[in-house]
Amino acid sequence: MPQHIQGNWRWCHKCEGLWFNGHATKGVCPAGGAHDLTGSGNYALIDTFPGGARQPNWRWCGKCEGLWFAGNITKGPCPAGGDHSQAGSGDYSIVHNTPSVPEQSNWRWCNKCQGLWFNGHATKGVCKAGGTHSSSGSGDYRIAQLPQNVRVHVKVLTAPSRFTVNEMLDGMRQVYNAVGIGVDLAGTENLNLPALNDCDVGACSGAPTAEQVSLFSNRNNVGANDLVIYFVRSTVPAFNGCATHPAGQPGAVVASIASQWTLGHEIGHVLGLAHCDTAMAPLFDRLMTGQGTDNITNAPPDVIASEVSTMKSSVLTVAA
Numbered sequence: 405m406p407q408h409i410q411g412n413w414r415w416c417h418k419c420e421g422l423w424f425n426g427h428a429t430k431g432v433c434p435a436g437g438a439h440d441l442t443g444s445g446n447y448a449l450i451d452t453f454p455g456g457a458r459q460p461n462w463r464w465c466g467k468c469e470g471l472w473f474a475g476n477i478t479k480g481p482c483p484a485g486g487d488h489s490q491a492g493s494g495d496y497s498i499v500h501n502t503p504s505v506p507e508q509s510n511w512r513w514c515n516k517c518q519g520l521w522f523n524g525h526a527t528k529g530v531c532k533a534g535g536t537h538s539s540s541g542s543g544d545y546r547i548a549q550l551p552q553n554v555r556v557h558v559k560v561l562t563a564p565s566r567f568t569v570n571e572m573l574d575g576m577r578q579v580y581n582a583v584g585i586g587v588d589l590a591g592t593e594n595l596n597l598p599a600l601n602d603c604d605v606g607a608c609s610g611a612p613t614a615e616q617v618s619l620f621s622n623r624n625n626v627g628a629n630d631l632v633i634y635f636v637r638s639t640v641p642a643f644n645g646c647a648t649h650p651a652g653q654p655g656a657v658v659a660s661i662a663s664q665w666t667l668g669h670e671i672g673h674v675l676g677l678a679h680c681d682t683a684m685a686p687l688f689d690r691l692m693t694g695q696g697t698d699n700i701t702n703a704p705p706d707v708i709a710s711e712v713s714t715m716k717s718s719v720l721t722v723a724a
Contacts, residue, residue, distance in 0.1 A: 410494070411448040411550045411581040412588065413471065414441040420521040420529025420537060422447065422511070422547075423469040426573065428592055431469025432484040434517075435530040439469065445508065446586035446724040448548040449496040459543070460497045462520070463490040471496065472518040480518025481532045488518065498545045507546040512539040520545065552716055553586040553724045554671065555630040557655075559593045559622060561601045562637040565660045569635065572658075576668035578704035579691055583712045586724055591625055601637045603657050608639075608646040616646075620653045629720050631655045631674055633667065644697060647673035654720055665697040665705060675718040677711050 412426040418435035430438035449462070449471075461475035467484035479487035498511070498520075510524040516533035528536035558569055567575075569592075577587045597619070604615040612620070619634055626632055632655035639646055639659050644666040647656040656670035672692055679694030681687040686695040691705040707715070715721055 409448050409450055409548065409578075409581040410496075411446050411577060411586040413447040413449055413547070414439070415444040415447070415522050416440055417443050418530065420523075420525065420527065422471045422520045422522075424464055424471070425469075426577070426587075426589060427469070427570065428589070429469065432467070432482075433530075434483045434532040446550040446553055446588070447508070448550050448581055448586075449498070450548070459545075460495050462496040462498060463488070464493040464496070465489050466492050471520045473513055473520070474518075476518065478518065480516075483532045498547060508549050509544055509546045511545040511547055512537070513542040513545070514538050515541050550581060550584055550586040550724055552584065552721045553588050554580070554675070554721055555588045555590040555627065556671070557591045557593070557623075557626050557630055557632045558589065558635065559595050559632055560635045561595050561597055562635060562660050564635055564658070564662055566662070567664045571664060572662070572667040575664040575704065576671065579665075579668050579707060580715075582704070583707060583715075585712075585715060585721060590627075590630055593624060595622055595634075597622070602640055603634075603636045603638075604640045605643065605646040605648060605657060608643060608648050610648070612648050612650050616648060616657070617650050619657065620650050620655060623653060628652075629654075629722055631671060631720060633658055633670075635660065645670040647671075649674070663697040663700075665691060665700055669697050672707070672711070672715065675715045675720055677707075677714055680708075680711075 414425045416439040419433050423431050423439045433439045463474045465488040468482050472480050472488045482488045512523045514537040517531045521529050521537045531537045600619045604613045606613045634657050644662040645658040647670045649655050677692050680690050680692040688699050688701040
């Protein structure tokens with residue numbers, strides 16, 4: 405399956421630009437305030453995709469969350485001040501032939517601010533360099549669009565100790581985006597629940613325990629088809645995570661010792677996936693190995709076609 409597809413890029417209807425919605429911040433919009441994803445699809449970029457008709461050298465700016473072209477001498481003005489920054493960014497490619505996911509054309513490079521903006525509306529957006537965006541010298545770029553999403557809320561009792569929440573979300577996105585499923589971080593909240601910080605999950609099968617029922621009742625600002633991940637200090641007994649949840653309250657518990665792939669693995673269970681192997685015949689190249697995600701041998705791990713079908717047919721995988 406194709407790898408290094410990153411979703412959660414959004415069109416901002418205020419400035420017409422493309423920005424990354426994978427972090428808690430909504431960036432800085434040239435039109436004022438934060439970017440707004442109202443009406444946007446979930447777009448995917450290819451990170452150093454090997455081969456195909458593509459243009460590399462696009463970068464994420466960690467200051468404004470926008471996408472800008474780093475192939476020219478100028479870095480372009482950033483709405484957050486100064487020039488755009490490429491610190492922490494991948495080398496993104498805008499492709500013309502993305503496998504397995506639909507595309508949207510009419511995206512343009514602005515030669516004034518170096519940003520990418522949508523030219524499909526009467527308005528030309530708001531350019532940080534002044535006035536509206538310009539398409540002079542630009543190609544007609546096409547961006548892959550992820551048709552389905554899972555919406556994830558993160559509620560933290562104890563922050564994970566080995567990998568950050570963002571690193572776990574990035575690991576999950578590497579797997580899910582590659583098969584056409586976006587991952588939205590819909591909200592975050594810190595919870596002060598010391599009695600549930602070492603959460604009893606029992607056998608982690610069948611009915612949830614009393615402590616899981618109590619923990620999963622904390623669903624502030626969560627929609628019916630949204631998932632909630634509760635980050636706790638530990639589970640009792642000790643697991644990386646557990647996806648058993650009360651009816652009508654989909655989600656999972658993830659322990660502070662969890663691996664980079666635990667989040668995607670547990671949400672896979674919530675979407676209907678079972679373990680794919682046994683101790684006698686382990687499959688350490690698969691996300692849904694039952695032999696511990698710390699033992700996964702390839703990054704990102706695989707999900708097979710039948711698993712993708714199950715994930716996409718879940719009521720929790722909603723239209724983007």
